[in-house]
Amino acid sequence: VSAGKTALIVYAxxxxxxxxxxxxxxxxxxxxxxxxxxxxxxxxxxxxxxxxTAADIKGDLKDPEHFVYNDEACAAWKxxxxxxxxxxxxxxxxxxxxxxxQFPMYWFSVPGIMKGWIDRVLTQGFAFSLQNMYDNGIFxxxxxxxxxxxxxxxxxxxxxxxxxxxxxxxxxxxxxxxxFCGFQVLAPQIFWSVAHTPPDARKxxxxxxxxxxxxxxxxxxHFKNSLATPISLQPVxxxxxxxxxxxxHINLSIRME
Numbered sequence: 001v002s003a004g005k006t007a008l009i010v011y012a013x014x015x016x017x018x019x020x021x022x023x024x025x026x027x028x029x030x031x032x033x034x035x036x037x038x039x040x041x042x043x044x045x046x047x048x049x050x051x052x053t054a055a056d057i058k059g060d061l062k063d064p065e066h067f068v069y070n071d072e073a074c075a076a077w078k079x080x081x082x083x084x085x086x087x088x089x090x091x092x093x094x095x096x097x098x099x100x101x102q103f104p105m106y107w108f109s110v111p112g113i114m115k116g117w118i119d120r121v122l123t124q125g126f127a128f129s130l131q132n133m134y135d136n137g138i139f140x141x142x143x144x145x146x147x148x149x150x151x152x153x154x155x156x157x158x159x160x161x162x163x164x165x166x167x168x169x170x171x172x173x174x175x176x177x178x179x180f181c182g183f184q185v186l187a188p189q190i191f192w193s194v195a196h197t198p199p200d201a202r203k204x205x206x207x208x209x210x211x212x213x214x215x216x217x218x219x220x221x222h223f224k225n226s227l228a229t230p231i232s233l234q235p236v237x238x239x240x241x242x243x244x245x246x247x248x249h250i251n252l253s254i255r256m257e
Contacts, residue, residue: 003035008096012043012103012114019149019194019202024102026206027147030213031098039092043113049085050116056083074124082123089121099144099183105151108169118177127181134223137182144183146173147191147209154192166190175223185221 009027013020028038041048052069054061058081061072076082082090093099103110110118122128132138150157157166174185189212191205 005035005097006037006039006095007031007098007100008039008041008092009100009102010041010043010114010117012101012111012117014044018104019191019205020102020104022202022206023147023149023191023209026209027100027102027213030210034214036098037095039096041089041092041117043117046085048113048117050113050119052116052119056086056120057081058083070124073120077123077125086120086123089117090123090126093121093127093139097142099142100147101145102147104149108163110148110173122177122181132182133180134182137180140182140184142183143186144178145186145189146170147189149191149194151195152193153196154190157192174221179221179223185223187219187221 007027009024011020011024013024015021024040028040031038049055052073054067054069054072056069057072057076059076059079061067062075063071073082077090101110101114103114106112109115126138128138152163155161156163157169159165163169170188174188178185189209194202194205197205
């Protein structure tokens with residue numbers, strides 16, 4: 001039982017009759033039964049604006065002649081001048097102990113509307129800073145899970161499959177976005193080739209969601225790009241930082257815990 005805990009499901013699918021919708025509903029039901037308060041950001045229903053623009057900033061820009069979104073959004077966050085929709089998502093994230101991203105894989109990544117959520121909601125200062133990232137990240141006490149459907153079968157996403165290793169495809173999201181912000185990233189929940197799966201088998205997949213979330217039978221991913229000390233943007237930083245990433249990004253080691 002997880003009384004007092006909150007889960008946020010960031011959901012991106014256009015159809016309420018989709019498998020993704022059913023997976024989202026199953027997660028809501030299972031987590032609620034465990035005592036979680038469950039929040040859902042249904043991005044298409046919300047008509048969530050995916051473009052990161054100056055419209056996200058209330059009041060005057062710091063440098064209107066040379067607009068840099070990250071800088072302006074960070075300053076606006078500090079001063080309480082971000083748009084209301086971003087503030088609402090910030091409040092959900094602050095409350096959440098667990099964040100589940102439920103989506104169909106588009107072009108080996110998330111749908112554009114979910115990428116827009118990432119761009120706009122994971123604001124510098126709020127979700128990350130150059131002093132607080134990876135294992136020392138701002139959200140280090142929160143867990144995150146990718147739960148998604150694919151068009152092709154699992155065999156296409158193996159190291160020797162035609163699409164290549166799914167772990168490499170997910171690395172930018174799991175390490176470069178989620179772990180960068182400090183999240184403890186759980187092993188992904190992948191539903192292979194759902195469009196070509198018989199209805200009875202789909203129902204069985206939904207039962208797997210129930211069983212997995214009840215037992216919370218996930219293991220955490222461990223990345224090798226954590227920095228032991230804060231960094232500063234000195235000229236030598238770029239070379240050192242990229243060197244660290246280059247040395248470590250090829251080792252996508254995963255262990256049970």
